Amino acid sequence: MKTSLFQPEKLxxxxxxxxxxxxxxxxxxxxxxxAWLLWRVFEPDGVSTLEWIQLLLFILLFQQVATGFWLALFxxxxxxxxxxxxxxxxxxxDEDLARAPSPTAIVVPIYNEDVPRVFAGVEAMWRGLEExxxxxxxxxxxxxxxxxxxxWIREETAWFELCRRLGTFGRIFYRKRRVSRNGKSxxxxxxxxxxxxxxxxxxVLDADSVVTGRLLRRLAAMMDRNPHVGLIxxxxxxxxxRTPFRxxxxxxxxxxxxxxxxxSNYWHLFGGNYxxxxxxxxxxxxxxxxxxxxxxEPDAKRRHIFSHDTVEAALMRKAGYDVWFAYGEEGSYEExxxxxxxxxxxxxxxxxxxxxxxxxxxxxxxxxxxxxxxWMGVMAYSSSLMWLVFLVVGTIDLAIKQRFSELAAVPGDxxxxxxxxxxxxxxxxxxxxxxxxxxxxxxxxPQARRFGGAFGLFSSTIIETVTWTLLAPALMLFYTRFVVxxxxxxxxxxxxxxxxxxxxxxxxxxFRIFWFPxxxxxxxxxxxxxxxxxQMLLLSPILAGWxxxxxxxxxxxxxGLGDWARCRRLFVTAEELPEWEPGELxxxxxxxxxxxxxxxxxxxxGRVVAEPAIHAVHLSLLRVRRPAEAATxxxxxxxxxxxxxxxxxxxxxxxxxxxxxxxxSLRWLHxxxxxxxxxxxxxxxxxxxxxxxx
Amino acid sequence: xxxxxSSDAAVGAAETWDDALARLLAxxxxxxxxxxxxxxxxxxxxxxxxxxxxxxxxxVACVMELAFTRMESWFGEAMPRTDDHAxxxxxxxxxxxxxxxxxxxxxxxxxxxxxxxxxxxxxxxxTFRMAPDLEVSSMTSREMDFGAMETxxxxxxxxxxxxxxxxxxxxxxxxxxxxxxxxxxxxxx
Numbered sequence: 001m002k003t004s005l006f007q008p009e010k011l012x013x014x015x016x017x018x019x020x021x022x023x024x025x026x027x028x029x030x031x032x033x034x035a036w037l038l039w040r041v042f043e044p045d046g047v048s049t050l051e052w053i054q055l056l057l058f059i060l061l062f063q064q065v066a067t068g069f070w071l072a073l074f075x076x077x078x079x080x081x082x083x084x085x086x087x088x089x090x091x092x093x094d095e096d097l098a099r100a101p102s103p104t105a106i107v108v109p110i111y112n113e114d115v116p117r118v119f120a121g122v123e124a125m126w127r128g129l130e131e132x133x134x135x136x137x138x139x140x141x142x143x144x145x146x147x148x149x150x151x152w153i154r155e156e157t158a159w160f161e162l163c164r165r166l167g168t169f170g171r172i173f174y175r176k177r178r179v180s181r182n183g184k185s186x187x188x189x190x191x192x193x194x195x196x197x198x199x200x201x202x203x204v205l206d207a208d209s210v211v212t213g214r215l216l217r218r219l220a221a222m223m224d225r226n227p228h229v230g231l232i233x234x235x236x237x238x239x240x241x242r243t244p245f246r247x248x249x250x251x252x253x254x255x256x257x258x259x260x261x262x263x264s265n266y267w268h269l270f271g272g273n274y275x276x277x278x279x280x281x282x283x284x285x286x287x288x289x290x291x292x293x294x295x296x297e298p299d300a301k302r303r304h305i306f307s308h309d310t311v312e313a314a315l316m317r318k319a320g321y322d323v324w325f326a327y328g329e330e331g332s333y334e335e336x337x338x339x340x341x342x343x344x345x346x347x348x349x350x351x352x353x354x355x356x357x358x359x360x361x362x363x364x365x366x367x368x369x370x371x372x373x374x375w376m377g378v379m380a381y382s383s384s385l386m387w388l389v390f391l392v393v394g395t396i397d398l399a400i401k402q403r404f405s406e407l408a409a410v411p412g413d414x415x416x417x418x419x420x421x422x423x424x425x426x427x428x429x430x431x432x433x434x435x436x437x438x439x440x441x442x443x444x445x446p447q448a449r450r451f452g453g454a455f456g457l458f459s460s461t462i463i464e465t466v467t468w469t470l471l472a473p474a475l476m477l478f479y480t481r482f483v484v485x486x487x488x489x490x491x492x493x494x495x496x497x498x499x500x501x502x503x504x505x506x507x508x509x510x511f512r513i514f515w516f517p518x519x520x521x522x523x524x525x526x527x528x529x530x531x532x533x534x535q536m537l538l539l540s541p542i543l544a545g546w547x548x549x550x551x552x553x554x555x556x557x558x559x560g561l562g563d564w565a566r567c568r569r570l571f572v573t574a575e576e577l578p579e580w581e582p583g584e585l586x587x588x589x590x591x592x593x594x595x596x597x598x599x600x601x602x603x604x605x606g607r608v609v610a611e612p613a614i615h616a617v618h619l620s621l622l623r624v625r626r627p628a629e630a631a632t633x634x635x636x637x638x639x640x641x642x643x644x645x646x647x648x649x650x651x652x653x654x655x656x657x658x659x660x661x662x663x664x665s666l667r668w669l670h671x672x673x674x675x676x677x678x679x680x681x682x683x684x685x686x687x688x689x690x691x692x693x694x
Numbered sequence: 695x696x697x698x699x700s701s702d703a704a705v706g707a708a709e710t711w712d713d714a715l716a717r718l719l720a721x722x723x724x725x726x727x728x729x730x731x732x733x734x735x736x737x738x739x740x741x742x743x744x745x746x747x748x749x750x751x752x753x754v755a756c757v758m759e760l761a762f763t764r765m766e767s768w769f770g771e772a773m774p775r776t777d778d779h780a781x782x783x784x785x786x787x788x789x790x791x792x793x794x795x796x797x798x799x800x801x802x803x804x805x806x807x808x809x810x811x812x813x814x815x816x817x818x819x820x821t822f823r824m825a826p827d828l829e830v831s832s833m834t835s836r837e838m839d840f841g842a843m844e845t846x847x848x849x850x851x852x853x854x855x856x857x858x859x860x861x862x863x864x865x866x867x868x869x870x871x872x873x874x875x876x877x878x879x880x881x882x883x
Contacts, residue, residue: 139826164793169822189833197829287831293838296847362842488857530875612725616788619781621824667782674721675758678713693720 006090008270008322009228015086016269020368023074023267030066034428035059040421050397057390064379065432072256072436075263079443084262086269088232088324092221101137101220102200104280109143109187112151113207115598116591118142119158121210124587126166128213131583137220139199140172143187145180149656150604152176153618160617174621178661184276185292185308196283206277209236212331212584219280222326229270230285230321231313234332235261236278239575239585241336242501244565245343245556248464249336251571255451255461256440261327270322271369276309278332282321286312289319295359299489307353310377314360314370333575333585338501339557340471341513344478351381351482384479391542399531437465450580452572460571471552473545474517502559510554521546602648602684605656609643609669610688622663636665644672647684714757715741721761726791728801736805740764768805772814774821786821793820 038058042051078084106125110118122140129135142159146152159174166172177190188204196202201223203216215234222232235257238250265272290312294303305311313323337343354377360366361374441461444451451457505513521543528536528543536543555561565571574580597603607614628636639655651659659665678686715737722733744757762784769787781789791797794816796804803813 160789163822169793173823173825175825192833193831194828195826196831196833198826287833291833291835293835296840296844359840359843359847363838363840484860488860527871612721612788613792616781616785619785620789620822622781623824663781667785671758671762674717675752675755675762677752677754689717689720692724693716 005093006085006087008086008088008091008226008324011086011269019269020267023070023263026070026073027063027066030070030432031059031063034062034066034425037421037425037428041425048397050393050400053393054390054397057386057393060379061383061386061390062429064376064383065429067376068260069432069436071263072259072439073263074266075259075261076439076443078262078266079259083328084265087265087326087328088222088226088229089218089326089329092218092225096221096225097133097217099221099224100134101217102224103198104138104201104203104216104220105191105195105199105283106138106140106203106205106216107143107188107191108141108205108207108209109145109184110155110207111145111184112148113146115151115154115158117588118155118207119162120588120591121208121584122172123162123166124584125211125213125216126168126172127587128211128582128584129216130213132213132217135171138171138216140168141191141195142172142174143191144174144176145183145187146176147180147653148604149653149660150598150602152660153604153608153614154598156617156621157614176621182292182304183306185305185312189291192283192287196287199283201280202283202286203280204277206334208335209278210239210333210584210588211278212582215329215331218329219326222324223280223282226322228320228322229324230282230316230319231272231274231279231323232326233272233274233279233313233323234329235325235327236275236332236334237573237575238336239333239573240501240589241338241562242559243338243504243557243562244571245339246336246501247562247565247571248460248467248556250573251451251460252464252468254573254575255444255457256436258327259436259440259443261325265325265327268325268369268373270324271317271367272313272323272325273370273373274309274313274316274323276307278334281316285316285319285321290315295356302489305353305356307350307356307377310354310357310370310373311360314366314374317367317370318365331582331584339505340553341505341557344475347381347475347479348482351479352486354378354381355483355486381479382483384476385483387476388480391539395528395532395535395539398535402532402534434465437461447574450574450577452569456569456572463570467552467556469541470545470548473542474514474549474552477517477520477546504557504559505554507554510557511550514550514553517546517549602651602656605643605651605660606648606684606688608660608666609648609673610685610692612670615666615670618660619663619666622661624663625661628662636662640665640669640672643669644676644685645682647682649684710753711741711745714744714753717754718757718761721758725765725788726797727804728797732802732804765805768807768809772809772817774818787817789822790817790820793822 035055035058038055039047042048042055047055108118108122122142126135126140129138142155144152144155146155155176156174159172163169163172175191177187180186182189188202192202201220203211203219205211211234219232219234223229237257238246238253241247241250292305292308292311295305297303316323337346357374358378361371361378366374441457444457445454448454448457451460524539524543524546525536528539562571566576575582575585597607600606608618609615636658639651639659642650643659648656659669673681673685673689678689681689718737718740719733722737727733727736740757740760744753744760747760748756765787766782766784769783773783773787773790791804794813796813796816799816800810800813803810
């Protein structure tokens with residue numbers, strides 16, 4: 001039985017070389033063919049400077065499109081052949097799951113999250129572990145970097161209640177960092193420094209991650225079985241969406257990811273990538289080799305690496321450990337942004353991170369596969385800038401040619417004189433873009449029930465394709481903005497508008513946020529009307545996308561429309577259907593809406609001071625500090641008096657934290673509040689006490 | 695309540711003692727002290743003591759101070775002292791009582807003198823660990839050779855005055871379009 005298992009350490013180098021050569025050969029060949037066709041378009045009249053620019057940009061952009069196409073095609077072919085044997089998941093047998101895994105820490109870094117949702121996820125995963133063979137070997141850490149007092153106190157209270165309910169004191173831990181340095185990667189590194197040596201593996205999750213107990217056990221078993229593997233990344237499916245935006249994203253991920261992921265595994269094998277969450281990591285090499293270096297930037301603020309994952313995978317490979325992609329494993333989930341605005345806020349962060357990775361592109365001893373992952377990450381956003389420049393230069397070039405042809409009285413369109421090359425090129429580009437979607441649909445047809453039936457699958461794919469085709473030009477503008485601002489080191493912050501899936505963007509709010517693409521659309525229409533009227537039809541999808549961007553952003557954010565679509569079996573994924581929904585996801589879906597009492601201003605500090613239960617939990621989690629210096633003690637005393645006399649709102653966030661970190665101040669406040677006559681307290685406290693005494 | 699107010703004339707306004715009792719009962723309830731009867735019994739005992747000790751000022755303050763002292767002393771006796779937590783026995787006592795489900799299992803036990811031994815035992819066992827014992831690792835950032843990129847960046851990228859460059863590009867783009875427009879407008883074919 002065991003002999004039939006896949007043994008990743010025995011992969012022959014010829015086998016790896018053949019796969020990589022066939023994959024990259026296909027990309028190079030396709031890109032070369034496209035470049036040759038464009039060359040043929042330009043060549044008859046001699047290649048001008050503008051055409052050289054277009055050709056160079058075209059090669060870079062066409063390579064990206066070709067890569068996507070070949071990933072999907074190789075993925076499709078491996079599926080057609082009955083699946084790829086070279087998968088890390090095939091390296092374990094059922095009996096491996098019967099053994100208790102080596103000590104594994106599940107870490108959930110959080111930052112001002114929806115607390116009930118986070119803890120519902122933690123509870124669901126822990127219960128999932130219990131049901132799938134027991135929690136032995138696993139501990140879970142919630143690592144908070146929240147910088148809102150109410151989030152901190154809410155998290156502590158939720159943790160205490162969770163542990164009491166599950167009986168998991170000593171198994172599920174909560175830690176609030178006093179000084180939050182280097183964001184999520186700093187939070188995880190802090191965990192590694194304190195407790196990393198106690199565990200062999202670490203499963204890194206996001207606040208919105210849900211991983212089934214079965215998959216957690218399988219991941220640990222894969223690591224136990226393969227000591228040379230440093231990291232295994234799962235393919236998280238987006239789930240639990242309500243707005244059309246999220247539902248389209250989760251539908252698209254469910255439909256396309258299997259092909260792209262299989263294609264990806266086909267070429268990189270042990271040289272996989274890390275996405276920052278829903279992955280298991282071998283802790284010793286991670287601690288020894290994967291702490292992030294500072295970037296050689298002149299500005300100290302830009303030396304920190306924002307996006308740690310891809311770099312950590314590269315460092316793990318550099319240290320000689322394998323990084324695998326367990327793409328076929330079911331049970332790894334995350335949530336996506338509910339609307340376009342939130343999606344852009346996330347893209348802005350990712351863009352900054354991915355562009356920084358450029359530093360590592362030519363660093364010595366980085367594995368070829370990791371260099372390509374880095375390149376793909378950089379291109380994911382910088383291609384927008386290239387595409388925009390390509391469009392502008394192309395339009396100017398066409399306008400000049402048009403003018404020249406009119407002046408020289410040369411019959412016919414300047415471009416189409418070059419014969420069929422343009423049509424072939426255009427058709428080829430469209431094929432490279434849309435054939436993967438068709439292949440994914442074809443591959444999904446035998447399991448159409450998982451997508452709400454054949455009609456639902458077909459119509460959802462069409463709507464999703466049209467919507468994203470129209471959104472792509474607007475995204476190009478925003479990504480270009482992110483890229484340019486990042487490269488120039490200018491302030492670059494896209495504010496998230498609405499994190500809730502239950503409330504869509506307002507119609508006018510959507511116009512206020514997304515006014516830029518329609519403005520560009522109108523400007524482009526006017527300019528083209530004057531200078532390149534005949535090209536307007538060719539560029540109409542782009543112009544329409546720009547003009548319609550606010551409307552699309554608005555309708556895709558409406559939860560009511562999402563519910564309507566679900567009733568009509570549009571954008572359905574298997575996880576939404578009772579027969580396939582894992583228990584962990586079902587539990588998270590039923591999370592109650594946030595407790596109103598926690599959303600009040602100053603609820604965190606107010607409740608710690610007033611409520612004996614929350615007060616006791618908070619103080620029990622504070623460590624004793626050395627006695628404060630006289631100046632600090634005086635400062636705290638002033639804060640305490642102000643807090644009682646003027647209410648919690650009189651303290652800013654920093655002052656609230658100063659009080660919350662000091663056990664003596666809190667104890668004094670708690671007793672004073674309960675001991676002072678009502679009329680000597682600020683009305684905010686009076687109301688709080690009345691509520692408690694009721 | 696009549697019993698309380700009837701003997702208050704000598705020590706202060708009846709309303710103030712009513713407030714104090716209400717405050718104390720609410721606190722004990724929020725703290726999770728037993729059932730109504732047990733709470734009332736404790737509250738009245740504290741109130742009696744307060745009336746004896748009261749001299750001037752707020753009755754609420756007098757009652758609550760006595761309550762805190764009594765709780766501190768009761769939990770201090772029942773709970774082991776920990777040095778690394780900011781929590782005192784009264785706070786760690788609340789946590790332990792909650793974990794041991796003391797209110798359900800010993801409805802009249804909390805704050806009872808002397809404390810029932812079984813309850814004390816349960817409270818001492820019902821503690822939680824904030825975190826596992828530290829096992830410190832040295833995860834430190836290392837120098838990294840960025841290869842050609844570092845040299846290229848230092849010689850080109852970091853030398854650029856990007857704002858000026860972009861301004862110049864923007865000006866040339868405007869000039870280009872104005873010229874094209876003017877050419878089209880004033881030199882028609």
